[in-house]
Amino acid sequence: MNIFDLCGLDFIWPDGAPCLSGIDLCVADGEFVLFKGPSGGGKSTLLRVLARLESPNSGTMLYQGAPLNALAPERYRREVCLIQQTPSIVSGSVRDNLLLPFSFRVNKELPAPDDEALRQGLDSLLLSGVRLEMPAANLSVGQRQRLCLLRAMLLSPRVLLLDEPTSALDPESRRVVEDAAEHLCAEQGVTVLLVSHNDYQPRSVAFRTVNLTGCRLVETV
Amino acid sequence: MTGTGPIAIGPEQLALTLVFVLVAGVISLVYNLGLHKSLAIGTVRTFVQLFLMGYALKYIFALQMGLPVVVVFAAMVAAAAHIVHGRVPEREVAFGLPVFGAMVATYMLVATTVTGLIIGADPWWEPRYFLPIGGMVAGNSMNALSISLERLFSSLRARRAEIEMKLSLGADYREASNDIMREAIRAGMIPSINSLMGVGLVSIPGMMTGQIIAGADPAMACRYQIVVMLMIAAATALSSFMVITIVRRMCFGEDFRLLLHKDRD
Numbered sequence: 001m002n003i004f005d006l007c008g009l010d011f012i013w014p015d016g017a018p019c020l021s022g023i024d025l026c027v028a029d030g031e032f033v034l035f036k037g038p039s040g041g042g043k044s045t046l047l048r049v050l051a052r053l054e055s056p057n058s059g060t061m062l063y064q065g066a067p068l069n070a071l072a073p074e075r076y077r078r079e080v081c082l083i084q085q086t087p088s089i090v091s092g093s094v095r096d097n098l099l100l101p102f103s104f105r106v107n108k109e110l111p112a113p114d115d116e117a118l119r120q121g122l123d124s125l126l127l128s129g130v131r132l133e134m135p136a137a138n139l140s141v142g143q144r145q146r147l148c149l150l151r152a153m154l155l156s157p158r159v160l161l162l163d164e165p166t167s168a169l170d171p172e173s174r175r176v177v178e179d180a181a182e183h184l185c186a187e188q189g190v191t192v193l194l195v196s197h198n199d200y201q202p203r204s205v206a207f208r209t210v211n212l213t214g215c216r217l218v219e220t221v
Numbered sequence: 222m223t224g225t226g227p228i229a230i231g232p233e234q235l236a237l238t239l240v241f242v243l244v245a246g247v248i249s250l251v252y253n254l255g256l257h258k259s260l261a262i263g264t265v266r267t268f269v270q271l272f273l274m275g276y277a278l279k280y281i282f283a284l285q286m287g288l289p290v291v292v293v294f295a296a297m298v299a300a301a302a303h304i305v306h307g308r309v310p311e312r313e314v315a316f317g318l319p320v321f322g323a324m325v326a327t328y329m330l331v332a333t334t335v336t337g338l339i340i341g342a343d344p345w346w347e348p349r350y351f352l353p354i355g356g357m358v359a360g361n362s363m364n365a366l367s368i369s370l371e372r373l374f375s376s377l378r379a380r381r382a383e384i385e386m387k388l389s390l391g392a393d394y395r396e397a398s399n400d401i402m403r404e405a406i407r408a409g410m411i412p413s414i415n416s417l418m419g420v421g422l423v424s425i426p427g428m429m430t431g432q433i434i435a436g437a438d439p440a441m442a443c444r445y446q447i448v449v450m451l452m453i454a455a456a457t458a459l460s461s462f463m464v465i466t467i468v469r470r471m472c473f474g475e476d477f478r479l480l481l482h483k484d485r486d
Contacts, residue, residue, distance in 0.1 A: 052476040053385055073476040078391035088386035101390040148386075155390065 001065055003029045003159060003191050004050065009059035011045055019045050021215040023059065029158075030189040032182070032205050034196060037212040043195040044085070046212065047161040050193070051082035074106035081157040085164040087144035094122075094139070095132040098151050113154055121150045126176045142173030149180055160184060162194040178202070227434050239264070281348050290346045294332070294355045298324050301363040308367040311374045313481050319467045320366065327460040328358045335452050357428070357449055361413070362457040369409030369461045370468060376401040377472055378481050385479065394473040402469050406461045413457045420450055 009023035020042045027033055035043045048054045049061070052073055061068045068076065078101075089097050095118065102112040113121070115132060122130055125146040130139065139147060145165060152160060162181060166174040182205040184190040201207070211218050242264050249256040281289050302321035309316075332355040337345030345351065377384065380401060387397040420426060428449050432442035474480045 051389055053388065053478055055475065055478065069476070073388075074391045074393050077389055082385075082389040084382060084386065084389075086382060088382045090383065100387070101392075104387075104390065104392045104396050106391040106393070152390065 001029060002026045002062075003031070003064060005060075005062040005065070007060045009046075009049070009061065010057045011042070011049060011054065012057050018215050020049070020056070023217050025210065025217060027191060027193065029064075030185065030191055032185045032192045032194070032202055032207040034194055034200070034202065034207050034209045035212060036196065036209055039197070041212040042215050043212050044163050047082060047163050047193060047195060050159075051080060051161055052076060053082070072106075074104070078106055078155055079157055080159040080161065081152045081155060082161040083148050083152055083163065083165055085167055087141065087148045089136045089139075089144055089147065092136060093133050094130055094136050094147065097136045097147060098132075098154060101151060101155055107155065110155065118154075121154065125150055125180055126172075142169045145169060146173065146177060146180075149177055153180075153184065156188075157190065159191040159193065162192065164195050164197060166200070167197060174200075179204070226436055278348070278352060281352070285348075287344065287346045290348045290351055293348075293352060294329075295325065297352075297356055297359050298328055301359040305363050305366050305370065309370045309374065311370070311481075314374075314468065314471050316370070316468045316471060319471065320370075320464050323463040323467055324359070324363075324366070324460055327456060327463055328355060328362070331358055331452055331456040331459065335448060339448055353428075354449070354452070358453060358456040361453045362460050365409035365413060365457040365461055366464055367409075368412070369405045369465055372408040373401065373405035373465055373469060374472075374481065376404060377469075377479065381479055381481070388477055388479075394470070394477040397477070398469060398473075402465055405465050406458075409461045409465075410454075410458060413454045417450060417454060420446070426450070 004025065004027040006023055006025040009020055009025075010018070011020035012018050023046065035046070037043055045054060049056055052068060063071070063076070063080070071079070090100060095115070098118050098121070099112055101107050102110060118132055122128065122132075127143060127146055127150075130143060130147075136144070136147065145168070149162075149165065160181065165181070166177050169177065178200060181192050181194060182202050185192045186205045242260060246257045246260050248254070249260060277293065281293060299321060302317065302324050305320060305324075306317045332351060333345050335354050336342045336347065336350045340350055342350045377398065384397045384401075388394075416424075426446055426449070429439075429442045429446040432445060433439055472480055
């Protein structure tokens with residue numbers, strides 16, 4: 001079964017400018033899909049629509065064969081997790097930030113990771129030098145982006161929507177984030193939809209490239 | 222002064238106060254502050270509105286009927302809601318009507334409690350007590366509401382990324398914006414709390430001054446003022462909480478989507 005089935009999806013900005021037009025797209029469970037295309041082509045908006053942060057004007061969207069709104073938004077977003085281009089943190093320590101999702105009602109049923117698990121997570125993303133008690137505000141942009149990725153990973157999502165997660169990162173940090181996304185897909189079966197502006201191509205996982213140009217899905221490789 | 226009554230202010234003395242406004246107007250003209258027109262309109266409105274209110278109150282006091290009192294009170298709250306709406310430059314969320322509803326509910330609750338229960342007026346709508354009390358509640362807490370609403374809208378816009386991050390991790394709209402709501406209510410409450418701190422030290426409030434000038438016992442005037450101060454603080458807290466709770470929900474649409482300001486990619 002596909003994880004997403006999109007059919008005839010249109011999205012128009014409130015000022016009347018079209019953003020997505022007639023998008024038909026199927027994404028298989030566990031697939032790695034790379035979204036390419038010029039800026040303003042609608043890639044980020046498509047991810048926001050999939051995260052239910054925007055509402056399409058027309059078209060149908062199915063998640064695991066059922067309409068997107070069959071699940072309550074909190075529960076859906078726990079499974080389909082969006083990480084935005086600019087890493088967003090809250091005031092407090094690194095630990096506070098990593099455990100933030102576990103303070104939300106919908107995630108209370110999940111066991112909150114202990115410090116050891118958090119440290120292992122930080123190590124896996126080459127954040128060994130980051131202490132759990134240090135203020136998250138002291139982290140660099142690259143470190144923050146990796147923290148955001150780890151925070152989402154701790155929820156064990158079924159789908160990761162990554163909106164240009166490496167655009168502000170140095171080559172080393174970029175590689176770490178890309179490897180982590182590929183690892184999640186290859187080893188844990190997480191479906192990954194990743195928007196990328198640069199020439200990134202996954203190295204360790206089979207993938208599909210989707211081009212979004214002029215609001216339309218023009219090519220699927 | 223004759224006995225314990227106030228010294229009467231005649232038309233000539235009233236006209237003399239215009240000198241103050243004229244001086245302010247001249248300063249505005251000389252220094253090109255651009256305030257002289259607003260000052261002139263404000264002065265005229267003060268005269269017209271207060272005289273109209275004075276005569277209306279005289280008439281309503283004489284009527285001794287509940288309905289006109291409640292209608293005048295509703296009109297006062299509507300005017301306050303209109304002023305709040307005008308001061309908060311937010312047009313993406315139609316918050317005017319809910320704000321009016323919340324203001325009517327909280328002000329009514331506080332004003333009736335004060336007149337009926339604390340002062341013990343009989344009936345509770347006794348216009349000599351109810352209308353000035355209701356007016357003070359509305360007039361003072363509308364500033365708090367303007368501040369709270371302005372803070373709520375500006376923070377929701379400025380911290381959109383943080384809110385969406387929380388939503389993306391499974392938060393509902395409350396969890397995603399609780400800290401913003403708290404800050405908004407706190408910002409609106411600060412002037413009221415400052416008033417509680419400074420009253421009697423920095424200022425002798427208007428109602429107490431008025432009663433003392435009218436010949437009332439200062440101790441009694443003081444008691445009334447305490448009731449008024451606490452009433453204003455309570456009304457401000459209640460109305461801010463109610464209004465911000467309602468308006469915050471309105472800022473989030475279906476699926477808890479934040480409706481304010483959509484950035485394009």
